[in-house]
Amino acid sequence: MDPSKQQLPPKENALFKRILKCYEQKQYKNGLKFAKQILANYPDHGETLAMKGLTLNCLGRKEEAYNFVRQGLRNNLRSHVCWHVFGLLQRSDKKYDEAIKCYRNALKWDKDNLQILRDLSLLQIQMRDLEGYKETRYRLFELRPTQRASWIGYAMSFHLLKDYEMALRILEEFRKTIQKTTYDFEYSELLLYQNMVLRESGKIDEAMKHLGTYENNICDKVTLQEIKGEIYMSIGRKEEACEVYRKLVTRNPENRNYYLKLEEALGLQTEEERLALYEELRQKYPKAHVPKRLPLNYARNENLELMLDPYLRAALQKGVPPLFTDLLCLYKDPERVQVIEKLMTRYLRNLEETGHLCETDNEFKEPASVLYVQMFLAQHYSYLGNTEKGLELINKALEHTPTLIELYIIKGKLLKHAGDTIGAYEALQEAQELDTADRYVNSKAASYLLKANLVKEAEEMCSKFTREGVSAMENLNEMQCMWFQTECARAYFRLGQYGEALKKCHEVDRHFTEIIEDQFDFHTYCMRKMTLRSYVELLRLEDVLRNNRFYWAAAKTAITIYLKLYDEPLSDNTGDDNLNTANMDPAELKKLRSKQRKAAKKAEQNKAEEKKKEEKKAEHQKSKSGGNQGDDIDNSPQDDLVPHKLERPSDPLAEAIKFLHPLQSLAPNNIETHLMAFQIYIRKGKPLLMLQALKRAMKVDAENPELHTCTVQFLQYRRQKLSGLVSNDPVIEVINQEVERLLPTTDPTQLNEDFINRHKEWLPHRLQAAKSMVLLDSVQRDRSLTIATSLDDQLQGRTLKVCEQVLEWLESRAFNATAEEVSRFKAHSLAIYPRARVFMPPQAASSSSSISASTPNHNHTDSPAS
Known part of the structure; x- marks a missing residue:
């Protein structure tokens, strides 16, 4: 279209500016009115059509929005506004690569537009296009050299690219331009960020001089001392490091890390040296807990018993429920376990006979001490695998004090480790009934219900703390309650409800996607508020976000299900398994299939109609309120996760690979990552990828039993599938060489x-x-x-x-x-395992009452329970 026809007269041009203002102020209803007035006289004006589309997008009318924006773009391909608007639409749909292309096209027609450049830089740092980010920040720096965000953004682009020299030069030039006040937190943060870049570049001496020069300008004195200590350690000035860490210990005697750093600075190696240090610190800080606890990690033999005895007695007299958790790391050493058991059994005997913990100490008498000794020993025997002994002790403790909630939680844990999932959740329900306002106990009870595959009951338990008017399952999803969703996925998987299990796995995956997308809120905020060190840490955390244990749990469950669905795909017609189709004649079977297809189609149509009604209702409410509740960026509704469709994927292995890829890059030290990769690739018939997975797994644990099975599968696959191929094939040559190198026999x-x-x-x-x-x-x-x-x-x-x-x-x-x-x-x-319900006959396993504590004690040895 002729560009001259796209120019608006003054009156309409003023209206167009008002549309932009309404969009910025989220007055979408008014913006649509002004757009209507312009389009009444100029129906082909591209920029107005584009802005109308953008406004409709903010009201949730996405399909109309795209139609108007595309129409506007066709009418005016040379308008930076149209391209910018199209980029905003693509960004709202999380199509970041397409949005970047749109912004670049917009810059062709207006290369100095600050808003487009800022939006482009946000997308580039979001997508980690660091080279592109550097170029865009340089352009912004040229256009606005007086703004500090221009300096900081440009310097940070070099820092992220590890061009430390240029980053330091820019930061130093910027620092010289700043007018300092008496107490300037933002200037302090800039100095600490500058020091961070110096340390990462390897200029440790310069970083030390930098701290000395600007020490008075740094407001965060604790961080200043911590950095000093790290630098002194790295350059070998351990005496100064000792002085720094002693000051930090004085400032916070409960910070465990300061004590460990002090040990390192003093160069302590022997048990005697470490114990002497902690004896000195214990006398200096008599009320601190850490100098009493840490030496237990180093003491052995007589020293261990001498130090452990007063520590345990003090905790038992006070009544410290998490005492076992506090000492759990000592259980890696069998000698320490024996000392703990010896002391605790002696305490129990003394309490039962005399009412005192110690034979020689008759002054102090605490009746509740016997309760905490029994509680500790119950957890002790549970860890060692002797659940029957543990249950005997916990039942005695419950007879002593039947109102202590922690006892029921420990009993539930013991029963869970014994395989009695029903008895475990019954114990937790008793605990929950004792204190209905305790969220932790409520969550623990829900977790045990899920372990017993009672999903509905777990949802009802959680509903006591979720928002009213919304189902607990939906509210927990909104709150990103991933422990519940991962446990729920496992429960559904055990029940054979694969669609529901996959839905939970995909919901967890979406949470991580949302967390990554939430970075947008910080790209501008952090540079404006000068929280630069935290911003860099955030970017680095987001890069490895899916290394989180919740993603691992969801991904493992999803991959396992997809492999099962590949091996045993479900039929397209729901309910076929319950019908005897084998005895039907072809005409009846055809009629049944047709009926089922019609019913499924009708159900889909009803669901689509309900969804449309809900969207129209939401749209009407937004229009009624002037659209002020809308959001111009993150307004895209997520597609529903339909269990029926999820458990019938067209390509299960492709879906499994989507979950696998983050694990391969972020969890390479977990052997299960490579074992799952092998199982996927053997089904896809990819021998080189199978071999790659085996090699990576062997680096982690060559004697892993499951890895052995995978290796045998690979050799069998090689014999059956590859033996008939040409011997000089490059793939065959590589496989033969690697197999002969890796394995003692083929x-x-x-x-x-x-x-x-x-x-x-x-x-x-x-x-x-x-x-x-x-x-x-x-x-x-x-x-x-x-x-x-x-x-x-x-x-x-x-x-x-x-x-x-x-x-x-x-x-x-x-x-x-x-x-x-x-x-x-x-x-x-x-x-x-007399309490394990999985081994019981069906009648006994379905019983809701747990086996009595009088079951004979089987002194079998088990591994430490989780």
Whole structure:
């Protein structure tokens, strides 16, 4: 269109400016009125059409918005406003790459537009396009050299690119222009950021001089001293570092890190040196807890008992419920465990006989001490795997004080470790009833309900603390309550409701996406408020955000489900499993299929209509309020996660890979990452990627039992799928070379036999060897059954979890054990784990009452419980 026809007369031009003002002030209803007035006379004016579309987008009318913006762009391709608006629309839909292209096109027609340049820089730092960010910040610096954000943004672009020299030059020039006041926090933050860049560039001496020069201008004195201590340590000036850390300890004697840094600065190596230091500090700070606790990590033999005795007695007399958690790190050493058990059993005997903790101390008598000793010992025996002894003690404690909530929580934990999920959640429900206002106990009770696969009951339990008028499940999703969602996903998976489980996994994934998108709020704020060190830390945290344990849990569950759906895909017609279609004649079957398709189509249409009604209602409410509740950026509604569609993906392996990729980059030290990668790629038939996963897993733990099974699968795949290919094929050559280098033998059967011989004392390894045996030769089924189901007392790694894995394998399609074989293994396991409901007959397992504490004590050895 002719550009001259796109020029508005003065009256309409004034109206257009009012549209822009209404958009900035979120007066969307008024903006639409002004746009209507202009378009009544100039219906093809591109910029007005674009602004109308942007305003409609803020009101949630996305489809109309795109139509108007595209129409405006067609009418005026040379307008920076139209391109800018189109970029804002793309940004609101999280299409950041497309938005960047739109901003660049806008800059072609108005290269000095500050707002477009700022918006472009935000997207570039969001997408970590650091080179592009540097160029945009330079352009902003040229246009607005007097604004401090221009200096800071330009310097930070070099810092993030690790061009420290240029970043320091810009920061120093900017620092010289600042007018300092008596107490200037923002100037202080600039100096600390400058020092941070100096340290990261390796200029440690200059960083020390910098601190000395500007010490009086730095307001955060604690951070100043901490940085000094780090620098003194790095340049070897340990005497000065000792002085700094002693001052920091005096300032905060409960900061554990200061004590550890002081140890390092003093160069303490022996037990005697460390104990002497902490004795000095304990006398200097008699009320501090840390100098009493830390020496227990180093003391041994007689010293350990001498120091542990007064520490434990003081805690037991005061009544400290988390005492066991406080000492948990000592349980890595069997010698320390023996000393703790010896002291605690002696205390219990003394209390029962004399009412005193110590034979020689008869002055102090606290009746509640016996309660806390029993509580501690119950957790102690639970950790060691003797749950029956632990339950006996906790029941005695409950007889002593039946109103102490912590006792019920510990009882629930003991029953959970014993495999009695029903008894565990019943204990937590009792605790919750004692204090209905305690959110922690409520959450713990909900968690135990989910472990027992009681999802509805868990939701009802959480509803006591969620917002009224909204279902607890929705409110927990809004609050990003990821512990609940990950537990919920596992529960749905165990129940076979794969769609619901995947929905929870995708919701957790969306939370992380939202957290990453929330960076937008900080890109401008942090530079304006000069919180530069925190901003850089935020950017670095966001880069590794999916390393979080909640994402790991959701991703693992999702990948497991997608692999299962690939192996055993669900039918498209819901309810087929419950119908006997085998005996139907073709005409009846065709009629049934048609009926089911119509019902599914109608259900989808009804759902779409309901969604439209809700959108119209929301739109009407926004229009009624003038649109002030809208948001011009983050207003895009998220697509509903429909369980029925999620559990019937067109490509399950592609969906699994989406969850896998973040784990491969952020959790490479977790062997399960590579084991899951292998299982995906063997199904996709990608031998090089399978080999890559195996190599990475071997670097983490070459003797991992599950890795052995994957290795056998790979050798079997190589024998069956690759043996017939041309020998000089580059892929075959690489695989052959790597296999010969990595493995002692390329014969999977021989590899499996060697593995059995090396690990015949370990149950987890025997299970995986049995799986490999069946995979290689179905004739050896009986032998593999004997190897996997042997539960001798001499076996290592015989835990409840491993026994459950054996049972799962027996009942799987891979082995398909007979009812008699399964029943025999269950009976054997139940004799070892008498409370484990998974091994009980159906009638006993479904009972809601837990087994009484009078069950005979089986002194089996178990691994430390989580």
